[in-house]
Amino acid sequence: GQQLNQSPQSMFIQEGEDVSMNCTSSSIFNTWLWYKQEPGEGPVLLIALYKAGELTSNGRLTAQFGITRKDSFLNISASIPSDVGIYFCAGQLGYGGSQGNLIFGKGTKLSVKP
Amino acid sequence: GAGVSQSPRYKVAKRGQDVALRCDPISGHVSLFWYQQALGQGPEFLTYFQNEAQLDKSGLPSDRFFAERPEGSVSTLKIQRTQQEDSAVYLCASSSGPDPSTEKLFFGSGTQLSVL
Numbered sequence: 001g002q003q004l005n006q007s008p009q010s011m012f013i014q015e016g017e018d019v020s021m022n023c024t025s026s027s028i029f030n031t032w033l034w035y036k037q038e039p040g041e042g043p044v045l046l047i048a049l050y051k052a053g054e055l056t057s058n059g060r061l062t063a064q065f066g067i068t069r070k071d072s073f074l075n076i077s078a079s080i081p082s083d084v085g086i087y088f089c090a091g092q093l094g095y096g097g098s099q100g101n102l103i104f105g106k107g108t109k110l111s112v113k114p
Numbered sequence: 115g116a117g118v119s120q121s122p123r124y125k126v127a128k129r130g131q132d133v134a135l136r137c138d139p140i141s142g143h144v145s146l147f148w149y150q151q152a153l154g155q156g157p158e159f160l161t162y163f164q165n166e167a168q169l170d171k172s173g174l175p176s177d178r179f180f181a182e183r184p185e186g187s188v189s190t191l192k193i194q195r196t197q198q199e200d201s202a203v204y205l206c207a208s209s210s211g212p213d214p215s216t217e218k219l220f221f222g223s224g225t226q227l228s229v230l
Contacts, residue, residue, distance in 0.1 A: 004156075006156075040223060041223050041224075042118070042205050042207070042221025042222050042223050042224055043157065043205075043221050044221070045218055045219065048218075088156050088157075090156075101147060101159040101162055101170065101173070102157075102159065102219070103159070104156030104157050104158070105156050106154070106155055106156050107154075107155075107156055
């Protein structure tokens with residue numbers, strides 16, 4: 001199935017470091033979302049972006065909707081051990097109903113060393 | 115419960131067996147999605163319900179996969195004659211409105227299916 005190109009695949013960082021990950025697509029998306037998934041759980045929404053160029057923060061997390069509408073990035077500042085998990089980007093092609101189904105990237109696995 | 119509930123959490127099936135996976139969405143949620151997540155991959159869309167109507171089943175990989183939501187609440191994903199490539203985590207998600215981009219989508223913890 002169609003998936004987004006998400007990078008890096010994995011990151012192993014020291015506590016306190018900043019983290020950056022991104023997602024690109026050949027398709028234009030109307031909405032970009034970033035999720036975090038922990039082992040044995042479903043994805044949890046972190047940030048939703050609705051307009052090209054939009055920059056949104058949620059605590060230590062900041063995400064941007066690329067102006068071409070084909071990319072997005074997520075930054076995490078001053079990482080802490082509980083940031084460990086897999087981060088997924090997801091794009092939505094349309095609005096409403098079944099067009100709301102999400103296309104996910106393959107994920108970035110984040111490990112944080114105390 | 116407060117969240118999306120899925121059962122069973124784990125299911126082991128012999129190749130060729132039929133399985134049924136259950137999803138209890140958040141009460142009152144209109145939209146319900148099923149996703150398949152293979153090991154090391156992101157979730158992939160299977161099917162979408164708005165109330166009891168299955169509006170999109172384009173992601174179902176074969177006619178062995180069948181989903182229903184007869185009363186617009188609980189949904190069941192059925193897989194007939196399971197094969198090894200069906201092994202994955204099956205995630206259910208629900209939202210209060212018809213548009214998950216503006217209505218927050220809540221995921222369950224999934225059912226991990228292993229086909230031997």
